[in-house]
Structure formats: structure tokens, C-alpha cells
Amino acid sequence: MVERDIRLFFQYKFLIIIRAIWFISQIVLFGLIASRMISTDAVQDYFRYYVAGLSVMTLYSAAIFIGFDIYEEAEHGVFEYLLSLPVSRRQLVLGRSIGGGLRAFIYVGPLIGISLYVLGSVNPLSFLVSLFALFLFSFGVSGMSITIAVIIKSSDRFDILMGVLDALIVRLSTVMYPLAVVQTANPLYGGVASFNPITYAADLFRWGTGIEAIITLDNPLMPLLGIIAFFAFFTFVGVTIYDRRIEGGGWQ
Amino acid sequence: MKAVLHILEHDFRNFFRYKWWLVGLISMNLADLFIMAIVYNRMISDEVAQQITSYFNFFAPGLAVTGLFASAFMIGREINMERRREVHHYMLSLPMTRLELAIGRVLSGGLRGMLYMLPLLLTCFLFLDFPTIWQLLLILAVLFLLAIGISGLSIAIAVSTSSLEKFITARGLVYYTLFFCSSVFYPLSLIQQLGRDGKFPMILVTMAEVNPLSSASDMIRYFLLGYPPFYFVSIINVLVFAAIFTFGATFAYMKIIERK
Numbered sequence: 001m002v003e004r005d006i007r008l009f010f011q012y013k014f015l016i017i018i019r020a021i022w023f024i025s026q027i028v029l030f031g032l033i034a035s036r037m038i039s040t041d042a043v044q045d046y047f048r049y050y051v052a053g054l055s056v057m058t059l060y061s062a063a064i065f066i067g068f069d070i071y072e073e074a075e076h077g078v079f080e081y082l083l084s085l086p087v088s089r090r091q092l093v094l095g096r097s098i099g100g101g102l103r104a105f106i107y108v109g110p111l112i113g114i115s116l117y118v119l120g121s122v123n124p125l126s127f128l129v130s131l132f133a134l135f136l137f138s139f140g141v142s143g144m145s146i147t148i149a150v151i152i153k154s155s156d157r158f159d160i161l162m163g164v165l166d167a168l169i170v171r172l173s174t175v176m177y178p179l180a181v182v183q184t185a186n187p188l189y190g191g192v193a194s195f196n197p198i199t200y201a202a203d204l205f206r207w208g209t210g211i212e213a214i215i216t217l218d219n220p221l222m223p224l225l226g227i228i229a230f231f232a233f234f235t236f237v238g239v240t241i242y243d244r245r246i247e248g249g250g251w252q
Numbered sequence: 253m254k255a256v257l258h259i260l261e262h263d264f265r266n267f268f269r270y271k272w273w274l275v276g277l278i279s280m281n282l283a284d285l286f287i288m289a290i291v292y293n294r295m296i297s298d299e300v301a302q303q304i305t306s307y308f309n310f311f312a313p314g315l316a317v318t319g320l321f322a323s324a325f326m327i328g329r330e331i332n333m334e335r336r337r338e339v340h341h342y343m344l345s346l347p348m349t350r351l352e353l354a355i356g357r358v359l360s361g362g363l364r365g366m367l368y369m370l371p372l373l374l375t376c377f378l379f380l381d382f383p384t385i386w387q388l389l390l391i392l393a394v395l396f397l398l399a400i401g402i403s404g405l406s407i408a409i410a411v412s413t414s415s416l417e418k419f420i421t422a423r424g425l426v427y428y429t430l431f432f433c434s435s436v437f438y439p440l441s442l443i444q445q446l447g448r449d450g451k452f453p454m455i456l457v458t459m460a461e462v463n464p465l466s467s468a469s470d471m472i473r474y475f476l477l478g479y480p481p482f483y484f485v486s487i488i489n490v491l492v493f494a495a496i497f498t499f500g501a502t503f504a505y506m507k508i509i510e511r512k
């Protein structure tokens with residue numbers, strides 16, 4: 001299953017190139033211009049701060065796309081073929097979850113390379129820890145995407161729900177702004193941002209790339225545990241839900 | 253004309269069938285205003301604060317344009333779905349000319365965008381200020397032209413892409429290019445300054461200046477906030493954009509939709 005999902009992903013060369021252009025255009029356009037707008041008192045170097053956050057945002061978006069693949073398969077009748085394969089339902093969903101996460105990670109790898117070039121020096125040990133956390137985060141997001149896709153079974157609703165989730169959980173995280181500023185702006189937003197897996201991933205990545213000076217991360221263990229919990233929940237609960245919902249049709 | 257009205261009715265009925273879509277779009281737009289803009293308000297530099305006073309106020313007109321873009325773009329998604337599910341054969345079998353069908357689709361996309369955008373524009377008026385009646389009419393006319401152009405753009409993409417994933421990816425690319433290279437999220441003066449400093453390609457500066465999204469956002473800002481300066485040439489930008497994509501989409505819809 002993992003091999004199939006990765007092979008499928010690399011068939012979409014056009015999409016991969018376009019998404020790489022998204023990433024670079026966000027750095028060049030939004031990152032560069034917004035950094036001119038932000039006070040250095042709030043964030044010392046907003047450009048670097050944003051580039052690190054953008055890598056996590058891109059990883060999140062790439063991992064979410066496995067859900068759209070599931071709808072394409074349901075629409076074209078490939079789902080029935082997958083169900084007829086000599087693998088258990090659990091193996092099927094676990095394979096898809098790992099495949100979705102892994103391909104997102106492979107896709108984001110070169111983009112993380114670009115980020116590292118922009119961000120500069122790296123502490124190797126911290127970077128490996130943060131990379132491991134991003135791996136788990138990617139599997140967790142892809143598990144979440146699969147879980148939601150099989151619960152909703154409607155591509156329209158899935159697309160819009162992913163849009164809403166993206167709007168809320170990305171904006172209520174530290175991807176675009178530091179936690180201290182979010183807390184000052186609104187304590188409720190700050191509370192949500194403190195328990196957001198994207199916050200954990202973004203902060204750990206900044207910590208791993210050595211730009212923790214512009215974030216407030218006292219203990220990297222806490223976000224790491226948060227990401228492990230997120231991964232475990234959506235991988236293992238996702239397997240159970242997938243197992244129950246996968247059959248019976250009803251795809252729209 | 254009657255045929256076009258039938259298409260409008262069909263598309264408006266479809267629009268209201270997608271209640272989830274509308275709820276989702278509104279949530280996304282409001283999240284931008286009430287989360288992102290409020291937090292950015294705390295981060296803007298003194299220099300920018302002198303120009304725009306508050307990021308929340310600055311962004312509110314941009315939000316109306318963002319909402320207009322998202323909802324006018326929805327027609328493309330429906331047409332892409334019709335094409336994938338081969339519903340377009342039914343549409344082509346209707347007793348009307350291809351031209352009427354194509355014009356009806358472009359027009360309904362734009363009108364649906366306007367309908368969706370109105371509450372966002374009203375929110376903007378409530379938080380900032382109310383324009384005079386002539387200013388309001390001009391705002392609505394320019395936004396209508398913009399909506400038609402966006403609807404045309406989305407239809408052109410929809411008929412040229414064969415899968416939902418490709419359509420969504422192309423939508424993202426168009427969104428990032430048009431929005432980030434405009435004055436929706438930040439003042440145009442910042443982009444121009446970066447261009448003068450040699451840190452931003454002049455071609456992108458020019459693109460931001462002639463971008464119809466910049467023209468529409470800045471026109472509303474001028475009427476409600478008194479800045480940035482408003483030039484009538486910006487209305488020409490929107491008019492040209494609307495003309496290109498209305499005719500382009502009509503042509504593309506008529507030609508590509510018939511292909512196997």
C-alpha cells in the first residue's frame with residue numbers, strides 16, 4: 001500500500017511542480033512583503049520565522065491530499081479493487097496512512113532544504129529530533145485526512161471542511177505569528193494555539209533549525225509529546241473508523 | 253435572454269444546495285478577519301501603522317474581495333465536476349445555443365459571488381464606515397465586473413483540467429499569485445518600496461499595481477478610510493480583466509466542453 005501511494009503521487013508530476021511553485025511564491029511574495037510590515041519588536045526576523053512556518057504549513061497541506069485521492073478512487077471505482085486485495089482492512093488503512101505521510105514528507109523534503117538554505121545554520125541533533133517530529137506529524141495529518149474522508153464520504157463536504165480546518169487550525173497556531181503575540185491579541189486564541197499540533201510542529205522545526213531565539217520554546221519535550229499523541233490518535237483511531245466505514249458505498 | 257435566465261436559475265438553485273460550502277467559506281473568511289487580522293494588528297511596525305492606522309481596518313475591505321473571489325470561483329468547481337461526471341452532455345442537450353449556455357454560466361458565477369460577498373461588505377461597512385450612495389454604486393459596479401472576471405477565470409481553468417486535484421491545485425496557484433501580488437493583505441506602497449530597493453522584481457510590482465484585486469480593495473479603502481489615493485485608471489484595470497476572462501471563458505467553455 002505504501003509503495004502504491006508513493007508511486008501514485010509521483011505520477012502527478014504537474015501537481016508536484018505547481019505545488020513547489022506555491023511554496024516558492026509564498027516565500028518570495030508573502031514572506032518578503034509581510035516581513036516589511038512586521039515590527040522587529042514583535043518578531044526579530046519575520047522572514048525567517050515565516051519561512052520555517054511555511055514548511056510546516058506545506059507539509060500539512062501535502063499530507064491532507066491523501067483524502068482527495070480516496071475520493072478520486074471512489075469516483076472511478078478503484079476502491080472496490082483495493083477492497084478485493086488480499087490485505088486486511090487494518091493493513092490497508094495503516095499502509096495508506098504511512099504512504100500518505102511518507103509521500104508528503106518526500107515531497108516537502110526539497111522544500112525543507114530550501115528553507116534550511118534561507119534559515120542558515122542548523123544544530124544537527126536538534127534538527128534530527130525535529131525531523132522525526134515532522135515525520136510523525138505528517139503521518140498524523142494523513143491519518144486525520146483519511147479518517148475525515150471516510151466519515152464524510154462526500155468530496156464537496158470534505159473539501160470545504162478541510163478548508164475550514166485549515167483556516168482555523170493554521171491561523172490559531174504559531175505558523176504565522178509567535179504564541180506570545182497570539183496570547184496578547186486574544187487569550188482564547190492563545191489557549192487554542194497552545195494545544196495545536198501545528199504549533200508543536202512549527203515550534204519544533206524552528207527549534208531544530210536553530211532559530212529558537214525568535215520563539216518562546218522552553219521545553220521541546222512538550223511539543224514532541226503533543227505530536228506523538230496526535231499521531232497515535234489519528235493513526236490508531238483512524239484505523240478503527242476506516243475499518244467500520246470503508247464498506248457499504250455511499251460515496252458522493 | 254430567457255435561456256440565460258434559466259441557466260441563472262439552475263446555478264442559483266445549485267448554489268443554495270451547497271449550504272456547507274457557504275458556511276465553510278464564511279468561516280474561512282471570518283477566521284481571516286477575526287483571527288489573522290487581529291493578531292497581525294499587534295505586530296505591524298510603527299511605520300506601517302502610520303500609513304494604515306489599524307491592520308484590522310486595512311484588511312476588512314480586502315476580506316470582501318477575498319470572499320468575492322472564493323464564491324465566484326465556485327462555479328468553476330461545479331463545471332469541473334459536471335465534466336468529470338459527464339453531466340455536461342445533459343447541459344449541451346438543453347434547447348439553447350452554446351453561447352447562451354456559456355454566457356449564462358459566466359454570469360451566474362459572477363452574480364453568486366456578489367450575493368455571497370454582500371454580507372462581508374456590510375460587515376466591512378459596519379466596522380469602518382458607510383459610503384455615500386454614489387460611492388456604494390461605484391463599489392458594487394466594480395465588484396460586479398471583478399466577479400464576472402473571476403467567474404470566467406475559474407470556468408476557463410475548470411474546462412481545461414481533467415481532475416478535482418488538478419483543479420484545486422490550479423485554484424491554489426491562481427489564488428496565491430493574484431492575492432499575494434496585490435494590496436489585499438498589505439499596502440501597495442510596501443511592494444513599490446521593495447521594488448525601488450531592488451528586492452522585488454519590477455514586473456511583480458507592475459503586476460500588483462494593475463492587479464484588479466488591488467484596484468477593487470484600494471477603491472473601497474479610499475471611500476471608507478480615505479487612503480490610499482484613488483485613480484480612475486484602476487477601474488479600467490478591472491474592466492480589462494473582466495472583458496478578457498468573460499470572452500476567454502465563453503470561448504473556452506463553448507469549444508473545450510464539446511471535446512471527448
